[in-house]
Amino acid sequence: MSYLPCGVYHQHYRSDHAWWQTKFVYGKMILLIAALLLFPYLVNPMWLSVAYTISYYIMACMGVQLLIGFCGQITLGHAAFVAVGAYTSAMMVLFIPWPKLIVDWGFAYPFSMIAAGIAAGMWSVLFGLPSARVKGFYLIMTTMAAQWITVPLIITQYVSRIGGRGHYFSLPPGTVKLGPWVIDSDLRVYYLSVALVLLLTLLMANLLRSKVGRAWIAIRDNDIAAETLGVNIVWYKLLAFFVAGFFAGIAGSFYITALYFVSPEHYEWFFSLMWVGVILIGGVGSLHGTIFGSMFVVLVFKFLEMAVIPMTDMFPWFSMKLIYIKESAFGLSVVLFLIYEPNGLSYRYWQLKNYFNLWPFSY
Amino acid sequence: MDLFLQLFTTGIMLGSIYALVALGWTLIYKCSGVLNLAMGELTLIGAYVCLSLYRWLNPHMAINLAFILAILITLIIGAILGLLTEHAFLRKMIGEPVLAVIMVTVGLSFFFKGTIFLIWNPDTQIFTPRIFPLKPIFIGNVVIGQVYLWSFVAAIILLVVFVSFFKYTRWGLSMQATADDEMAALSVGVSAKFVYALAWAIAFMAAGVGGTLLGNINGLNYSVGLLGLLVLPAVVLGGLNSVPGAIAGGLIIGVLQNLTGGYLDRFFPGGVKEVAPFAIMVIFLLFRPYGIWGWQRIERV
Numbered sequence: 006m007s008y009l010p011c012g013v014y015h016q017h018y019r020s021d022h023a024w025w026q027t028k029f030v031y032g033k034m035i036l037l038i039a040a041l042l043l044f045p046y047l048v049n050p051m052w053l054s055v056a057y058t059i060s061y062y063i064m065a066c067m068g069v070q071l072l073i074g075f076c077g078q079i080t081l082g083h084a085a086f087v088a089v090g091a092y093t094s095a096m097m098v099l100f101i102p103w104p105k106l107i108v109d110w111g112f113a114y115p116f117s118m119i120a121a122g123i124a125a126g127m128w129s130v131l132f133g134l135p136s137a138r139v140k141g142f143y144l145i146m147t148t149m150a151a152q153w154i155t156v157p158l159i160i161t162q163y164v165s166r167i168g169g170r171g172h173y174f175s176l177p178p179g180t181v182k183l184g185p186w187v188i189d190s191d192l193r194v195y196y197l198s199v200a201l202v203l204l205l206t207l208l209m210a211n212l213l214r215s216k217v218g219r220a221w222i223a224i225r226d227n228d229i230a231a232e233t234l235g236v237n238i239v240w241y242k243l244l245a246f247f248v249a250g251f252f253a254g255i256a257g258s259f260y261i262t263a264l265y266f267v268s269p270e271h272y273e274w275f276f277s278l279m280w281v282g283v284i285l286i287g288g289v290g291s292l293h294g295t296i297f298g299s300m301f302v303v304l305v306f307k308f309l310e311m312a313v314i315p316m317t318d319m320f321p322w323f324s325m326k327l328i329y330i331k332e333s334a335f336g337l338s339v340v341l342f343l344i345y346e347p348n349g350l351s352y353r354y355w356q357l358k359n360y361f362n363l364w365p366f367s368y
Numbered sequence: 369m370d371l372f373l374q375l376f377t378t379g380i381m382l383g384s385i386y387a388l389v390a391l392g393w394t395l396i397y398k399c400s401g402v403l404n405l406a407m408g409e410l411t412l413i414g415a416y417v418c419l420s421l422y423r424w425l426n427p428h429m430a431i432n433l434a435f436i437l438a439i440l441i442t443l444i445i446g447a448i449l450g451l452l453t454e455h456a457f458l459r460k461m462i463g464e465p466v467l468a469v470i471m472v473t474v475g476l477s478f479f480f481k482g483t484i485f486l487i488w489n490p491d492t493q494i495f496t497p498r499i500f501p502l503k504p505i506f507i508g509n510v511v512i513g514q515v516y517l518w519s520f521v522a523a524i525i526l527l528v529v530f531v532s533f534f535k536y537t538r539w540g541l542s543m544q545a546t547a548d549d550e551m552a553a554l555s556v557g558v559s560a561k562f563v564y565a566l567a568w569a570i571a572f573m574a575a576g577v578g579g580t581l582l583g584n585i586n587g588l589n590y591s592v593g594l595l596g597l598l599v600l601p602a603v604v605l606g607g608l609n610s611v612p613g614a615i616a617g618g619l620i621i622g623v624l625q626n627l628t629g630g631y632l633d634r635f636f637p638g639g640v641k642e643v644a645p646f647a648i649m650v651i652f653l654l655f656r657p658y659g660i661w662g663w664q665r666i667e668r669v
Contacts, residue, residue: 281474
């Protein structure tokens with residue numbers, strides 16, 4: 006259904022490359038967007054926060070997916086770049102004396118979001134520089150160093166103290182304003198997150214089918230071969246780091262609207278590792294994988310919470326240990342996915358789609 | 369100068385513990401090619417097991433005897449856990465891409481950490497009653513805590529035991545053979561599976577003792593696991609596939625960490641001490657990516 010029927014061929018290269026080739030796909034996409042827009046009115050408001058957490062994970066993991074899945078540069082420090090984005094955005098909104106016109110028109114936050122993306126991108130390039138010389142495990146170590154240098158040292162010890170605030174910056178309600186809308190309720194955060202995810206996914210998908218994306222994939226498959234074919238691997242690797250950092254910055258900048266504050270504990274090493282785990286569960290080298298992985302992880306955490314919290318009346322011990330139960334379950338699911346389903350959830354989705362493409366007359 | 373000597377000696381002693389843990393890490397990498405990111409959690413497991421054993425044994429016998437017995441039982445439990453981990457998780461990953469294997473160890477680190485703190489209390493715990501006397505020892509102008517000194521002695525003893533194990537025993541030789549050339553080792557009848565299992569068992573044992581010693585110095589909590597992560601800069605400095613390199617790297621990291629803590633903390637207050645090894649490592653990697661004694665790989669398409 007999402008493929009052209011047998012015997013119908015494309016006449017132009019362009020139509021061959023088009024995303025939406027059949028009417029079925031148009032229908033599917035319209036249904037998807039309608040479902041996303043109507044979602045808040047159909048479910049318990051509790052699920053809104055789950056939904057925008059999923060969106061946050063998708064945005065953050067998109068960069069990880071780009072680096073690991075499409076460019077072959079393993080990163081274990083992505084939370085640092087998200088943190089840079091979040092702090093840049095929060096500090097720009099709070100401390101810059103914006104002209105009244107810009108505040109009234111609600112441009113301060115969008116500007117800060119773009120600036121956050123660029124700042125995080127540059128920060129990411131800084132730690133991607135060693136990728137010109139090293140790869141594999143050594144690159145893991147440098148990205149890990151990015152995490153350790155950025156979050157526990159620079160952000161916790163220095164940035165958090167700006168303005169004498171000690172631990173965290175809080176964003177008073179009404180500060181974050183996007184155009185005419187003040188982002189002050191879960192519903193608005195949700196719509197903002199949906200818009201951002203759609204935008205970023207479109208951007209990423211388009212990048213990946215352009216010259217840049219093909220260069221990245223060539224580097225992933227074999228960097229030496231790519232170099233001999235004339236791909237400037239240093240430039241494209243750094244570009245990948247920049248784009249991944251940019252996405253991370255946008256993600257960080259988005260999440261401050263949901264939290265109303267920024268604090269270093271949301272960007273610990275745990276999250277860097279978790280986001281790599283998310284793309285492994287979802288499937289490496291697939292944009293669907295990012296989305297499925299984020300949904301899987303956030304929902305599993307939520308279900309664990311829902312299962313454990315009612316039991317805390319009987320066993321108060323559980324409420325103390327909830328975070329460790331989550332960590333344990335997450336670790337185990339990553340390991341089991343890698344052992345038993347190394348292609349991730351996106352592979353299952355692909356199988357399912359193929360099955361229904363031919364259904365009911367499979368060959 | 370006194371300050372330098374002071375920091376240097378303490379650094380060497382701390383570094384010997386890192387060297388012990390780094391030895392276990394390098395062993396896994398050399399024998400089975402697994403880049404293990406769960407090393408911090410391995411140190412935690414050993415430390416908590418030893419703490420519980422020590423508390424359980426302590427009322428029944430003298431302090432020193434209880435501690436030594438606790439460490440011995442920790443070694444045995446570590447070996448068993450190592451064999452189990454290898455058998456249950458890592459053996460299934462033989463031949464998979466590097467990223468997948470690394471991420472299995474990351475998943476394991478989450479799993480171990482979660483499980484450890486499900487069982488034990490995450491608050492800081494200390495070994496009570498104190499095993500090592502509080503009274504420091506003076507050598508010239510240098511003051512050394514007895515904890516550091518005894519940890520140093522224990523770490524050196526274990527390092528000597530492990531290194532002579534590789535050199536002089538049959539199992540150790542088969543591990544060396546596998547590390548050198550796996551195919552050749554297989555063809556002369558060395559069981560690679562056995563060697564992998566042995567490497568994990570030894571890594572668990574070394575990390576467990578390292579964790580116990582670190583826990584004795586500053587009390588036992590999650591930060592001991594983070595100290596265990598410092599083996600990664602250590603092995604990168606030494607070169608990934610070199611056992612002497614790992615030991616030297618551990619010592620270097622210990623010394624550098626103490627020196628930066630002593631001299632730079634005035635200028636950059638806060639966590640310089642924890643971060644310095646990683647910063648040093650990044651700069652080092654830019655100039656010598658394969659470490660001091662590591663092999664430089666030549667790649668072909």
